[in-house]
Amino acid sequence: MKIGIFGLGxxxxxxxxxxxxxxxxxxxDVLVKGxxxxxxxxVSNSLGLTLIDNLTELAEASLILIATNPASVLSVLESLPEEVTANRIPIxxxxxxxxxxxxxxxxxADYPxxxxxxxxxxxxxxxxLGIAYAE
Ligand SMILES: NC(=O)c1ccc[n+]([C@@H]2O[C@H](COP(=O)([O-])OP(=O)(O)OC[C@H]3O[C@@H](n4cnc5c(N)ncnc54)[C@H](OP(=O)(O)O)[C@@H]3O)[C@@H](O)[C@H]2O)c1
Structure with missing residues (x-):
């Protein structure tokens, strides 16, 4: 299983x-957008992770994690390409x-x-950790 992650702080x-x-x-398995x-x-170099530039590469992920500063979260979501959102990859x-x-x-509202x-x-x-799921 591949996962994508925004932010490696x-x-x-x-x-x-x-x-x-x-x-x-x-x-x-780990695709990183810094x-x-x-x-x-x-961090990617030291752990052997794959740093990506092109967000369409995230289309092969089964899960996307967002670990950026709070102020960046909505713009990160807005930046996701159709290839990712059409596959409804959980975030x-x-x-x-x-x-x-x-x-x-x-x-x-129905996105996972x-x-x-x-x-x-x-x-x-x-x-x-605490976790809450959208509907
Ligand atoms: N640290 C904790 O104990 C803790 C606990 C619970 C929740 N959180 C949450 O986790 C998130 C990260 O916290 P942190 O402590 O890890 O902060 P951090 O060390 O400052 O890491 C945040 C990282 O996000 C990256 N980033 C910002 N905008 C980005 C974007 N558009 N695309 C990709 N990467 C981006 C930054 O990269 P650059 O600096 O290179 O721009 C930075 O490395 C925060 O939202 C915080 O609320 C943290």
Whole structure:
């Protein structure tokens, strides 16, 4: 299973490290879209993940995680190409303060969305998280 992730800061990299640690995912399964700095590139290089430029590459993912700053979440959703949204690839945001209703207003109220708030202990598979699902 491939997953896509936006943002490899503290939380994004903690989640991916947790998946790799348990072999839930292999590095080749992870497609990363980074932000403006070199952060995602550095982490991707050190973990062997694939950094993407073209968002259509996310069409092969089974799940997309959004671990950007809250202010970027809705613009990230707006940037998703038709190839991704037409496949109705489930999206999970871990960003604080951006509700399922706000995300659904961009992608449609019936789009498969979830909002989760984990903690960075997910990096060592000891995390505690809350999760809410759209209808
Ligand atoms: N840290 C926690 O304990 C924690 C707990 C629960 C929830 N969260 C949530 O997790 C999210 C990330 O938090 P964090 O602590 O990991 O922050 P962070 O370390 O600042 O990481 C955020 C990352 O998002 C990237 N980014 C911003 N806009 C982007 C875009 N349009 N496309 C791709 N990447 C983008 C940034 O990349 P550049 O800097 O390169 O632009 C940055 O590396 C936040 O929404 C926060 O509310 C965090």
């Amino acid at each position: 503290q939380m994004g990299s903690a989640m991916i490290r947790g998946y790799l640690r348990t072999n839930t995912l292999s590095p080749a 932000g403006r700095s070199q952060t995602a590139k550095k 999970v945001s871990v960003a604080g303060g951006v509700s399922l209703d706000e995300m659904g207003a961009v992608l449609g 969305l979830a909002h989760s708030i984990p903690n960075t202990a997910v990096e060592v598979n000891q995390g505690v």
